[in-house]
Amino acid sequence: MIPASFEYYSPTTLKEALDFLSSREDVKILAGGQSLVPLMKLRLAKPRTIVDLSRIPDLNYIREQGSRIVLGSMTTYEQIETSALLQAKCPLLPQTAAVVGDVQVRNQGTIGGSLAHADPAGDMPAAILTLAAEMKAIGPNGERWIRAEDFFVGLLTSALEPDEILTEVRVPALNGAKTAYLKAAQRAAGFAVVGVAVCLRLDQNGSCNNLAIGVTGVGDKVYRAEAVEKILLGKRLDANFIEQAAREVTRGVDVIEDINGSKEYRSHLAGVYTVRAVKAAMQA
Amino acid sequence: MAETKYIGKTIPSKEGARHATGRGLYTDDFTLPGMLHAVILRSPHAHARILKVDPQAAREPPGVFTVVTPEEIEKKTHPFKPGRYAAGLKKAIPEYAGAIGKVRYVGEPVAALAARTRGAAEDALELISVEYEPLPAVVDTAEAMRPTAPLLFEELGSNLAWKGSLHYGDVAAAFNQADKVVREHLKIHRYSSTPLEPFACIASFDAASKKLTVWVNAQVPEVIYDALREALGLEDVRVIIPDIGGGFGQKIHLIRKYVVLISLLAIESGRPVKWTEDRSEHMMAAGHSCAQEFDVEAAVKNDGTVLGLKFKEIDDVGGSISTLTIHFTNKLNNLSNTYRTKNIFLEGCSVVTNKCPVIPNRGIGKPGMCFIWERMMDRIAQELDLSPIEVRSINLVQPEEMPYTTPSGNIYDSGDYPALLKRALEKIGYEKLKAEQRREREQGRLLGIGVVIGVEPGGRNAARDMAIFPEMKESPGSGGVNGATIKIEKNGTVTLFLGSPNCGQSHETTTAQVAADILGVDPEHISTSTPFDSDLAPWGVAAANSGNNFHLYDIGAVHGAASRLREKILTLAAHVLNAKSEELAINAGVVQATGSPLKKISFAELGKIAYGNQALMPKGFEAGLQATFYYTFPHGEPNLVPGPEGLVRAQFTFSAGAHVAVVEVDKETGKVHVLRYLIVGDNGAVINPQVVNGQIYGSAAHGISVALGEGFVYNSDGQLLTLTLTDYGKSSTMETPRIEVEHRPSPSPFTTLGQKAAGEGAAIPSPAAIASAVEDALRPLGVRVRELPLSPEAVWKLMQEAVR
């Protein structure tokens, strides 16, 4: 229950933090700690050095930037959930943040930590993928932007290099697109057995002219349900049609199996939640 | 007691303020000078031979004081004596506090060490190297019983460690006379009550006097007391039990292993040693409720009368022989449930597997017995095309039959089961709900209503087990004993010493209410001595936070002690006031002669005399104002000890409750939503309604959570997959429904105040109620619910199979 010993640094500038990352061995970044600390307590992670980002002042913000909204990586779920700017211009993020874990986890967990952790059942990764967001990583060789579709590489693996820090997340302002995030939650902590994020636009005739569906909990990483998107795009979304399309949600995906659901049940549930999330978005 | 001013009322909780301010004192809160911290090395294998344990590297770091290995455990401790749940073993199997030679479940303790800090101890633990020879794991009872299955205990020659049966009445005749035989195969899974505070223990050994003191959050001091004497050969043992963060049976049995290991570390290191279990250790090794399987047959008449019941039970008891029959023997406690059936046959098979050992858990086996009856009642109704209410009603024991003797010798003290059922249906609006259900079904909504009824036995009688093991060599004792001491101090305050520890059932409040009414003081002025201390407490075998003992033994003892003290007070006061003791009344700690306003004396004044002024005491008066009373149940006969027919009072009082669950099943996901949950209960005369309600809410919530998905899951290698409360599926505020409770008490004619039990209560019928409601919801699909848990996936699968 007690983590292995480590050295602790809490730099006050990004540069200092980057220096620590490249000059020490076996370093781990600490953000909110809601995933890292449990792993350390179980001694599944035994970093020799911890670099705490929480004292770097300019990593925590939500700002409008032209047609985009940018979030500092240390922005907490709670800040996202209660941000008036996001509620107005990118409601999918607050909708998603609101159903992560519990009050305490939302107060402490950060968007950066959640994305970097790349939990295959994480809620935020599904929303980020759906929004086609971009992540800014800063490393010893400067900064780079990583597109959401390239960011989630595999089970608990993101595209970040060990010496890179995720500093900012950039999402489009949605201007009227409709969104929803729904999940079938486990008992108690409420991790997603299946979670589906939807962002769509309907034209005057009620046809869907823009659609993105992000799915979490089903594969070894979050993914876009492209097969479903393709079927629905450009069509009027009546109930039967959505249901039919939703059956394709696990097409090409190696569906995982664990105590919360067999392959068969998870696949079925993914379909059900796809339907529910699309409908919820339409009504949003 | 002229009037009851406090009994029967809700007063503010006496233990509440310390808990609400963070001043509760739990075992882990104590620190002793020089105290070391212990950690336990546990088996990563479900089944393996221990080839070699090398502790050398772990002994080297400067903070490490002591490491004990299997070799040392075998050399320095003795095995536990086989208790009453292992009495049926053909061959005695020594069980030590740690694994010797072999490990039989993931998490079985193998070695232990103590170091200056918990961190240092955990660091050193990684340095102990153990060589295992992994053996094939046996995780399924059917597999385990195959002749070719790997054996857990080679000495037994089989994994079927025990088999036995009992019958009452003429079962064959009942089945011959039946119009129909209804059969079913039922299953209940492994779960536990997962108290929020894990095991904790501090051991301190004084080598000079050879006295061992342990602070431990154990529910039953006797178990710890005996374990330390048996395993360490110590006579002088003191068991201190501070506040306990929840027990529910979890902290009765397996905790003794750890107390022995930690005491051994304390003896070896010469330092006090503290150990606190972590959550994952608790999940893998602190004990599970037994997975039970039942083959059931009911002999019925066309009108629904159940003439006879037969069932064969297979218990998956895990990797220990020490609690082999605990879930089976407890079936005797509510064998007849609320029904009149006279002819019952039961057979039990205890199968050892490579899983965590089983332990008593809220209700122990009784939820299984109630599940058998209540599932069968629904099934009989379906097969005879009767309403499930009708079938239950026709079989209920009637109020005019009370006290009613069941075929196995239990004596139901009081109760009006038909009235409980009737009131429950009325209150829930059964007919209206049924109509709504029909309407909603047409809209495709799956609503279900489950109605069940169950008894809740209270008060232990260890002699019960002799009915199952007539060959038992050593008597397990019979009935129960517990004491209480009550004292007026020199300054007039009242102090109460209870004979048992408290796991959160408000014992301090309830006993103070009883003592307050008898002594004529405000409960606020009664202070209860905590923690429980075996050196001081007047405790007996029933000093156990288990077996629904409190209402019988503790209340009986407090009542007895307070009544004795009252007499003493009145004798002294009468003498001092020159009055007759019959003329005296006590009010707010002042003894007053009726009709003479000036003739009065306060407890403080009496205290001064009783502890310091011989001249004012009556002749022959024993100085001091203290009384102790040890209670045994005065109506223990007949059937206190089983005779040749095996008739025995398994427990002594019988509460009961009718439960109604209203659920909706999400037809797409299989998720069950509990829309309403109602209990109409008879817990006898209630001493404090909010306390009793709290027990009912908590036990019902647990039973519902168990039915809907919480539980342990192992993979085929015997690895436990549910090491956290999340994976285990514990219910939070979000999954727990509101519970409605109404009391319909029938006071027990046998107990001091008419009180009955309330601690296990609603955990007994609630799994059955949920099963019944879910089956009712899925009626249009023809689904039969035979198994718990009804997790969303399980329910979805039932629907899928039905559609196919």
Place this chain on the structure above:
Amino acid sequence: MKETIKVTVNGRTYVEDVEPRLLLSHFLRETVGLTGTHVGCVIGECGACTVILNGKLVKSCLLFAVQADGKEILTVEGLAANGTLHPIQKAFVEGYGLQCGYCTPGMILAAYYLLGKNPDPTEEDIRKGLAGNLCMCTGYMQIVEAVKEAAKQLKKA
């Protein structure tokens, strides 16, 4: 290597040398000596260790004490003023919103945080606000009712 930290707990400031791996929960229990903060799990699912850190409800077993350097903490021991129970505590005691008491400190702080943000919560709000705090004893009924009662009393005051 130890770090020196300065943490204010319930209004009193502590300057202590701690190992970086010392969890905040253990810092409060062992270093500061306030044992009202309980520990019931490893990976942070139970809420028994809940405290308020710079105004935010957090689980102290998922933080290192070094992360609290320079910050202010409120634990359950800081709620009652001079022996007078806070209305939430009072409601828990009178309404039996507790049994074994192990979840109680975390529960009460979660309720305190909730009522600070939302003085007039619905039952649903209360259940959501307490969702990170497990109780094995009560079935939550009397806890939820106690929070309702506390809200009523706080509004009156």
